[in-house]
Amino acid sequence: MGKLERLAVNDEGFIFDPETGNSYTVNKTGLFIIKFLKEGKSEEEIVKALSEKFDVSEEDARRDLVDFMEQLRLYGLLEGENV
Amino acid sequence: MKEVYEKPVILKLKTGMMNKFGSSPAYARKVRKDIDGVPVEELIEEFGSPLFVFSEKKLRQKFREVKNAFTLRYPNVEFSWSYKTNYLDAICAVLHQEGETAEVVSEFEYEKARRLGVPGNQIIYNGPYKPYDSLVTAVKERARINIDHFEEIADLEKVADELGVKPRVGIRLNMDTGIHPQWSRFGFNLESGQALDAVKRIASGGKLELVGLHCHIGTFILDPHAYEVEVKKMVDFAYTVEDQFGFKIEYLDIGGGFPSKNRLKGIYLPPEVAVPSVDEFAERVCSALLSSLRPGDYPKLILESGRAIVDEAGYLITTVHAAKRLPSGLKAYVLDAGVNILFTAFWYKFNIEIDREVHGTSEPCVLYGPLCMNIDVVDDLTYLPPLPRGTRLILSPVGAYNVTQWMQFIRYRPAVALIGENGEVDLIREAEDLTDIVRREKLPERLKLEW
Numbered sequence: 251m252g253k254l255e256r257l258a259v260n261d262e263g264f265i266f267d268p269e270t271g272n273s274y275t276v277n278k279t280g281l282f283i284i285k286f287l288k289e290g291k292s293e294e295e296i297v298k299a300l301s302e303k304f305d306v307s308e309e310d311a312r313r314d315l316v317d318f319m320e321q322l323r324l325y326g327l328l329e330g331e332n333v
Numbered sequence: 334m335k336e337v338y339e340k341p342v343i344l345k346l347k348t349g350m351m352n353k354f355g356s357s358p359a360y361a362r363k364v365r366k367d368i369d370g371v372p373v374e375e376l377i378e379e380f381g382s383p384l385f386v387f388s389e390k391k392l393r394q395k396f397r398e399v400k401n402a403f404t405l406r407y408p409n410v411e412f413s414w415s416y417k418t419n420y421l422d423a424i425c426a427v428l429h430q431e432g433e434t435a436e437v438v439s440e441f442e443y444e445k446a447r448r449l450g451v452p453g454n455q456i457i458y459n460g461p462y463k464p465y466d467s468l469v470t471a472v473k474e475r476a477r478i479n480i481d482h483f484e485e486i487a488d489l490e491k492v493a494d495e496l497g498v499k500p501r502v503g504i505r506l507n508m509d510t511g512i513h514p515q516w517s518r519f520g521f522n523l524e525s526g527q528a529l530d531a532v533k534r535i536a537s538g539g540k541l542e543l544v545g546l547h548c549h550i551g552t553f554i555l556d557p558h559a560y561e562v563e564v565k566k567m568v569d570f571a572y573t574v575e576d577q578f579g580f581k582i583e584y585l586d587i588g589g590g591f592p593s594k595n596r597l598k599g600i601y602l603p604p605e606v607a608v609p610s611v612d613e614f615a616e617r618v619c620s621a622l623l624s625s626l627r628p629g630d631y632p633k634l635i636l637e638s639g640r641a642i643v644d645e646a647g648y649l650i651t652t653v654h655a656a657k658r659l660p661s662g663l664k665a666y667v668l669d670a671g672v673n674i675l676f677t678a679f680w681y682k683f684n685i686e687i688d689r690e691v692h693g694t695s696e697p698c699v700l701y702g703p704l705c706m707n708i709d710v711v712d713d714l715t716y717l718p719p720l721p722r723g724t725r726l727i728l729s730p731v732g733a734y735n736v737t738q739w740m741q742f743i744r745y746r747p748a749v750a751l752i753g754e755n756g757e758v759d760l761i762r763e764a765e766d767l768t769d770i771v772r773r774e775k776l777p778e779r780l781k782l783e784w
Binding site for chain 2: 265272273274275276277278279280282283284300302303304305306310313314315317318320321322324325327
């Protein structure tokens with residue numbers, strides 16, 4: 251099981267990492283992406299879902315997703331299967 | 334109906350740590366869609382990005398504010414525009430219209446002022462390096478020359494012989510006014526007696542008429558008291574000169590150095606709090622003058638204020654070219670303007686405004702310029718919401734020194750626009766292109782490439 255799957259995430263965007271004890275907050279779009287990542291969705295699927303739900307082009311969504319994944323990686327939240 | 338999009342952001346929560354800076358809440362975010370009523374986007378469409386924009390309204394307003402502060406307190410004041418701060422023709426012309434004379438520090442600036450139509454006798458010629466030929470011209474055209482060193486006294490005596498005239502000159506003093514660093518490299522030192530030696534030297538030569546004293550204690554001076562000390566020392570010295578040598582000191586030029594509402598790096602308080610008002614400076618200077626001058630004696634007070642007048646009239650519009658994430662987790666933006674055209678970024682923390690509402694949490698970020706050099710940092714830590722590519726940032730105040738100290742390194746220098754008092758927009762300096770840079774180059778025949 252990947253790191254992401256173990257995170258406790260509530261509906262308001264509060265995230266708790268039981269391994270390290272660190273907590274995080276994410277905004278609405280960030281939460282949306284994390285939920286998809288936890289379900290093991292691919293980047294392309296997430297980009298599509300983002301552009302369907304939010305007022306954003308696929309191109310911008312793709313660019314922002316790359317940056318967001320980068321943030322997760324820097325916090326050590328992406329590893330194993332998610333990398 | 335789709336939901337409003339915000340760039341995805343994740344923030345690590347830290348407890349037990351003090352954060353006195355806050356993270357710039359949404360209400361503190363600064364949006365600027367226009368400059369003096371002209372939309373930012375319209376300016377960029379017409380002149381390209383990056384773009385320097387000056388507000389004529391702000392410039393005149395600022396000058397009048399400084400002028401009133403002094404003229405209300407002392408009856409004989411002259412303002413002389415410090416060319417080095419900004420010598421764009423249009424900016425100088427506005428200030429000359431407002432009644433400023435020209436203060437130049439090189440033969441180039443002297444020529445530029447003359448070309449603009451400023452008469453020689455309305456020019457003050459300062460600086461440590463005045464080539465001989467330029468002294469001949471300046472004396473012929475009756476510019477006011479403030480002497481920096483003994484060699485220059487000799488040069489001017491030679492000019493006097495050559496032209497058969499007795500030039501009226503000033504000498505530059507340097508002194509201890511209680512501030513650091515003390516500028517001691519320009520002019521003659523007061524405390525050591527060097528300044529008095531210079532007067533003796535001028536008197537014994539008999540070829541020059543000493544009529545003025547000049548001093549410039551430093552730059553971005555935040556302590557008005559320093560000017561009070563400067564003025565008192567200058568008045569005392571003027572009377573020593575008058576009593577001992579029979580010269581009449583007609584002007585006291587106290588230089589410039591007044592700060593603008595810019596934020597110096599390393600100063601915690603915002604400029605609105607840290608920077609004293611111009612009235613405080615004027616009060617100190619003028620009351621020091623009135624309390625130390627002899628009754629009925631009102632020598633001309635000359636001010637060479639530059640930054641305090643033009644800095645806040647200048648803006649730079651720059652565009653976000655790329656966003657990236659640094660290994661430290663810090664967000665970074667690459668802008669199309671860097672230290673090549675924003676020399677003052679080395680010591681100021683600019684006010685940053687965004688041209689549109691951007692949704693999302695503010696994040697700590699660093700702003701880089703377009704140069705492939707590590708030093709090209711416009712702001713090493715600020716808080717901005719996630720900016721999409723193409724967002725314009727409006728940086729200010731940038732009106733002082735940037736358009737004179739900018740360098741043509743790797744990139745062309747951008748256009749400069751002026752917004753008039755009635756909202757008219759004029760291009761006052763075109764963006765450079767290759768012809769500007771290669772015009773002076775010569776390629777030897779034998780090196781011509783045959784590809």
